[in-house]
Amino acid sequence: MAFSSDAAARLIEQGRSDAAITLARAAADRSDPAALLQLAIWYLVGRYLPRDLVTARHFLRRASAAGSIDATRMEIALTANGSGADRDWPGAVALLRAAAKLDSVAADELQLVERMALGPRGEPIRPPAPELLCESPEIRRYRSFISPEECRHLARSAENLLAPAKVIDPATNRLIDHPIRTSDFAVIGPTREDLVIQAILRRIAMASDTAVEQGEPLNILRYAVGQQYRLHSDALPNVANQRAKTAIMYLNDNFEGGGTLFPEAEVQIDPVAGDLLLFTNTLPNGRPDPVARHAGLPVVQGTKWIATRWIRASAFDVWNPT
Ligand SMILES: O=C(O)CCC(=O)C(=O)O
Numbered sequence: 001m002a003f004s005s006d007a008a009a010r011l012i013e014q015g016r017s018d019a020a021i022t023l024a025r026a027a028a029d030r031s032d033p034a035a036l037l038q039l040a041i042w043y044l045v046g047r048y049l050p051r052d053l054v055t056a057r058h059f060l061r062r063a064s065a066a067g068s069i070d071a072t073r074m075e076i077a078l079t080a081n082g083s084g085a086d087r088d089w090p091g092a093v094a095l096l097r098a099a100a101k102l103d104s105v106a107a108d109e110l111q112l113v114e115r116m117a118l119g120p121r122g123e124p125i126r127p128p129a130p131e132l133l134c135e136s137p138e139i140r141r142y143r144s145f146i147s148p149e150e151c152r153h154l155a156r157s158a159e160n161l162l163a164p165a166k167v168i169d170p171a172t173n174r175l176i177d178h179p180i181r182t183s184d185f186a187v188i189g190p191t192r193e194d195l196v197i198q199a200i201l202r203r204i205a206m207a208s209d210t211a212v213e214q215g216e217p218l219n220i221l222r223y224a225v226g227q228q229y230r231l232h233s234d235a236l237p238n239v240a241n242q243r244a245k246t247a248i249m250y251l252n253d254n255f256e257g258g259g260t261l262f263p264e265a266e267v268q269i270d271p272v273a274g275d276l277l278l279f280t281n282t283l284p285n286g287r288p289d290p291v292a293r294h295a296g297l298p299v300v301q302g303t304k305w306i307a308t309r310w311i312r313a314s315a316f317d318v319w320n321p322t
């Protein structure tokens with residue numbers, strides 16, 4: 001009998017995670033792709049089984065070989081972003097090339113990657129050229145940083161994940177509307193970082209003179225009419241590894257309102273699809289720069305899409321965020 005992740009989920013709901021694991025392991029011994037994928041996910045997430053990225057990769061390899069397209073996509077992402085093994089861009093591209101023969105999603109990604117001029121680690125061969133909008137805080141714009149196809153790809157990668165921004169109310173422990181950000185948002189975690197996304201993240205790393213390891217997972221934000229991101233600092237309270245820089249890519253511009261405003265620096269950016277906005281959030285001493293505070297103004301008509309990458313002062317471990 002084929003393994004069913006629904007049956008495993010029911011066992012877990014009944015508090016019988018050990019039985020779910022036994023079921024999955026028995027099916028995995030028969031090379032059942034769904035069971036191999038399920039075990040990989042448990043090892044990745046670190047629930048029901050202790051987190052173990054190396055073992056997760058081993059199960060993903062077997063699930064992919066057994067025909068799971070989801071496992072193949074995850075394996076490609078983790079190969080390139082160095083989860084459970086060293087980063088291996090050429091290895092990831094080779095896997096994508098093989099997958100593209102069987103999977104139209106992979107074929108589309110390969111086409112986008114092949115249009116980029118990339119070095120051996122997936123970095124751009126030509127550094128993107130900035131325009132300086134403000135010296136302090138440093139605010140730069142890169143025109144046409146991503147192509148129209150790349151804009152669409154980023155927006156599409158968030159489609160099934162978008163949910164209203166919420167925070168936990170400390171008084172009641174309930175999820176409440178985010179007080180500052182009213183957009184919908186999605187986080188592109190490490191298993192969903194396909195090679196198009198990872199090549200763009202390396203492009204941002206090169207533009208910002210940072211290592212790709214310094215970035216938090218990419219956030220996709222979607223603002224409907226009236227939605228906004230009120231005046232805020234991207235710097236975080238009480239963290240050792242501060243958000244030193246922010247990269248915002250505008251994914252569309254067929255809307256009204258929705259500019260990005262730095263009131264203290266007196267800079268306002270009108271979103272143009274494909275442009276990158278890159279700015280510094282901290283002072284030379286590492287403390288938050290109050291003049292870098294900014295807002296995403298309310299959208300007046302249409303829908304605004306952006307992708308934000310917050311870049312830490314030093315490497316950020318996506319698997320153990322702090
Ligand atoms: O929506 C905008 O223009 C600003 C977004 C922003 O401030 C952020 O993502 O940190």
Ligand SMILES: [Fe+2]
Pocket residue numbers: 232233234246294
């Ligand atoms: Fe921000």
